[in-house]
Amino acid sequence: MTVKVSKPAINVREELADLRKPTGVAGEAMLRADTPQEQFNLIGAGRRNILINGDFQVSQRGDFTTASSATSNYYWVDRWLPSLGTVTANWQHKTDQLVNGIITNTARLEATSSATGYFQLYQKIEGYKICLGREVTISAWVKSNYPVNLYCYDGASQIGYSENHPADGQWHKLTSTFVLNSSSGALSAYVSTYDKASSAITTGDYFEAALVQLELGKVATPFEHRSYGEELALAQRFYTRLGNDDGGFTHLMVGAAEGATTYVVSRSLSTMMRAVPTLTVGSGVNAFTASAGAVSVIGFSTRCTRDIACISTNVSGTATIGQAAVLYDAGANGYIELDAEL
Amino acid sequence: MFNYVNDNNPIGNVVTVFCQTHNHSIPLDPANRHYQEVLDAIIADGADCFDGDIPEDLQAAADEKQFNQQLAAYRVATARLAQYVVAEGRNQVTEMQPTGEQVFNEETMEMEDVMHEVITVTAIEPVEATVTRLVYDETDPMAEPVEETIENPVITTDVAERAEAQATVDATPQPVKDAA
Numbered sequence: 001m002t003v004k005v006s007k008p009a010i011n012v013r014e015e016l017a018d019l020r021k022p023t024g025v026a027g028e029a030m031l032r033a034d035t036p037q038e039q040f041n042l043i044g045a046g047r048r049n050i051l052i053n054g055d056f057q058v059s060q061r062g063d064f065t066t067a068s069s070a071t072s073n074y075y076w077v078d079r080w081l082p083s084l085g086t087v088t089a090n091w092q093h094k095t096d097q098l099v100n101g102i103i104t105n106t107a108r109l110e111a112t113s114s115a116t117g118y119f120q121l122y123q124k125i126e127g128y129k130i131c132l133g134r135e136v137t138i139s140a141w142v143k144s145n146y147p148v149n150l151y152c153y154d155g156a157s158q159i160g161y162s163e164n165h166p167a168d169g170q171w172h173k174l175t176s177t178f179v180l181n182s183s184s185g186a187l188s189a190y191v192s193t194y195d196k197a198s199s200a201i202t203t204g205d206y207f208e209a210a211l212v213q214l215e216l217g218k219v220a221t222p223f224e225h226r227s228y229g230e231e232l233a234l235a236q237r238f239y240t241r242l243g244n245d246d247g248g249f250t251h252l253m254v255g256a257a258e259g260a261t262t263y264v265v266s267r268s269l270s271t272m273m274r275a276v277p278t279l280t281v282g283s284g285v286n287a288f289t290a291s292a293g294a295v296s297v298i299g300f301s302t303r304c305t306r307d308i309a310c311i312s313t314n315v316s317g318t319a320t321i322g323q324a325a326v327l328y329d330a331g332a333n334g335y336i337e338l339d340a341e342l
Numbered sequence: 343m344f345n346y347v348n349d350n351n352p353i354g355n356v357v358t359v360f361c362q363t364h365n366h367s368i369p370l371d372p373a374n375r376h377y378q379e380v381l382d383a384i385i386a387d388g389a390d391c392f393d394g395d396i397p398e399d400l401q402a403a404a405d406e407k408q409f410n411q412q413l414a415a416y417r418v419a420t421a422r423l424a425q426y427v428v429a430e431g432r433n434q435v436t437e438m439q440p441t442g443e444q445v446f447n448e449e450t451m452e453m454e455d456v457m458h459e460v461i462t463v464t465a466i467e468p469v470e471a472t473v474t475r476l477v478y479d480e481t482d483p484m485a486e487p488v489e490e491t492i493e494n495p496v497i498t499t500d501v502a503e504r505a506e507a508q509a510t511v512d513a514t515p516q517p518v519k520d521a522a
Binding site: 258259262264274275276277278279280281299300301302303304311312339340341342 | 353
């Protein structure tokens with residue numbers, strides 16, 4: 001039996017013309033991707049920045065907008081620390097700077113002495129294990145008069161040095177891609193004058209960093225902007241400051257007099273902290289009960305958990321046991337700090 | 343300077359460490375960085391860092407941390423010493439390994455592995471004992487450079503690293519070595 005099949009005629013010229021779509025290199029790569037996951041990775045979709053406060057929005061520890069003497073390895077704007085080798089430096093948190101057409105905050109370090117040494121800004125990363133054995137890219141916009149670079153520290157050595165900044169006083173994007181050893185025991189991201197060794201630093205040498213990002217993959221994608229509230233919540237896992245330190249008599253924590261000179265006060269935290277935090281009560285915090293009135297905090301010890309701030313305080317005066325008690329912001333340094341940093 | 347605090351509250355006692363230098367109240371949580379700094383201070387300074395006697399549980403935690411640090415350093419040092427000496431090179435080592443095939447042995451009436459010789463450690467030639475370099479006179483740029491023969495820097499580095507590793511091994515207490 002013979003079967004006769006008929007198909008509509010096609011115009012070969014039109015079919016060939018369709019193949020000449022205006023597809024760029026990136027588009028071709030998307031078309032060649034075998035899986036949605038590969039396409040996801042190509043465009044850097046999803047949450048990307050492993051760093052917290054990479055655009056220096058959050059500064060719970062205070063106002064550093066005026067340049068002042070930096071303390072080495074002391075937490076500064078949230079999650080960031082300066083590290084100074086031999087030289088001294090000023091730190092400054094600059095707000096609303098124009099970087100590559102974006103209004104953002106920056107962090108600036110400027111040497112205030114001359115020596116062979118280094119100054120650098122770094123962040124320790126809690127969830128580094130997601131990067132083990134994988135390609136990681138660090139990027140940042142940097143303005144400097146010194147050939148600074150980016151690199152990472154894996155707990156044993158410095159890795160993934162970027163190219164040096166041209167030291168022309170202009171903003172440049174530095175990037176570096178490396179593979180984190182699968183046995184690494186830590187990961188920290190650095191903006192630094194250190195380039196495999198200390199070098200000659202002169203007073204006035206500086207760098208200013210903005211939009212710092214560490215991400216999986218071999219491409220430095222555009223900076224992932226997160227809202228202030230989101231960055232604050234992420235930062236509060238490591239550090240929380242209670243009170244505005246404005247002497248506004250705000251009740252910081254409430255509780256009861258469990259002894260004549262012992263008040264135990266507490267407060268629920270908005271974010272579960274990384275570890276049970278270290279507690280500091282500022283010198284401007286006072287206590288109050290109806291029976292003893294306003295009294296000074298003489299001593300304190302932590303009863304915190306990761307999600308509840310709780311303090312046992314020794315106070316002056318004599319309170320009636322069982323009465324309600326508060327700690328409040330009575331003046332300068334009227335705050336309570338909870339520190340669970342790495 | 344630290345001191346131990348037992349807050350002796352009616353609803354129960356909580357024990358913490360107070361840092362007088364920084365006005366911190368530190369919880370006894372191993373994940374807390376200040377707690378780890380307390381242990382480091384006890385390891386480094388002993389009783390000098392504490393106001394009063396060091397409590398037994400803190401001393402035990404510090405001892406355990408020091409033990410683990412020494413164990414890690416000992417393992418790194420012994421691994422470094424196990425590497426070949428670059429000035430001497432390394433001999434090739436071979437061993438007989440089964441190929442995966444088997445043949446029937448008519449004398450024993452059993453199947454036997456077919457063996458072949460496999461290089462398990464490749465040979466490495468010793469590096470040159472010395473290297474020659476040109477030294478220029480910094481005060482006279484027009485002067486001809488002078489040849490200078492020095493110990494091969496690769497050997498110098500190897501010797502220094504081995505000496506450092508040996509010093510670590512020598513300083514390691516026997517209980518730590520036994521645990522390695």
